Amino acid sequence: MDNPPLKLAEFLPDRLLVLAEVVAQPLARLCSEQYGLTIAEWRILAVLNESGQLTSAAISHAASMHKVKVSRAIAGLEGKGLIERTANREDMRETFVALTDKGLEIYREVASQAQEFSLKLTARLSKSDMNALWRIIDVLNESAGGDIG
Template identity: 45%
Template sequence: MATKAPQSSKSNAEATVDAADAERDADALQLDAFLPYLLSVLSETVSQSLSRLYGERYGISIPEWRVLAILGPHGTMTATEIGAIGQMHKTKVSRAVAALVEKRFLERERNRADQREALLRLTDQGRTIYEEFVPSARAFNAALVDALSPSERAQLQSILERLTERARDLSRSISEDQF
């Protein structure tokens, strides 16, 4: 009795598709190892979690909280200064400021030194919200970093500072077409 040669379970067309898939996968950006993506996911996850605390309590959005959190310890600032500290686009700052003014958490006053911009400060109500929320924000931060040992926390702080500086350097290089 003659035996048949084993048949491949895949046709030539299927093998070609598999090879193309393998090549595409090799060229694909592996998001689980892409630091900008991982940092973005972490940032968004933390922001959304934290926003559940202040969003429900005070009816404010993530950008609004960021403006309050930046103004809280600084007192009076311009929207440009808030945007620079918080790495927020001017449109996002402007919308957050308008919403906070409408809610009476923030007040604007024309800058006498530069009539084109306004000086922003927390109202008494805005200051109260900020002061009420600080303990919750600190507790959230403590719970988050509790996943790390004290030495890992120190390492993470150092790593984040170095990566932030490096990202700024890269941004400047890109702006100067040197990347």
């Protein structure tokens, strides 16, 4: 028996990929053009703001990012003076990463604009719609084997 032809407009992974790219583009442009940040760097600033001082492994888990991507982003952020690393006194092989004052300032500026964008994006959705959207995202993420937290 032949499978019906795949229609991209009805293929959920493709629809989600296109939506993710469309939604991420304005934030990526803001980060890059105004602050010289990549999306990965911005996400690490956000994780550190939310969680405080963390190891790179903890950042990788919290941001659902591959450790190589986290390592590159941490190096970039450190070079820009937005984070600092300190050795773990109990395990010298491990370092903690934390926001600098400059990093916190940049995080707050980007976060303010990102929140405005998010509000515009979801303005036509009711509270009930948003709750349903969050539930659906969680279910899809779990089904795909991800861990948003």
